[in-house]
Amino acid sequence: MGIVGQWDVRIKTPIGSITATYDFVDDGGALRGSATSTSETVPLEDITVGGQRVTWRQSVTRPMRLHLDFDVVVDGDRMSGHSRAGRLPRSAVTGVRRG
Incomplete structure (x- = not known):
């Protein structure tokens, strides 16, 4: 699972950029994850991996x-894509795996 590890992630939202640390762990073949920002830590839900593509849901x-x-x-130690909150516009997501 190429997503396993700790990631520094930036989400560019309409109200400004948000940074968070994402942790993805292989728990005996099941993928678990969490996101930690300055204000809270939340679990990731419905993590799905299909090749290089990874999707998940979370609530904040x-x-x-x-x-x-x-x-x-x-792609290796980098991720890129988007997040979406309901009908709000998509927000660009970029991340770098911590070494």
């Missing part, structure tokens, strides 16, 4: 309560 309460859907492509 800060800066506002949102349910987010992520769709990224992992």
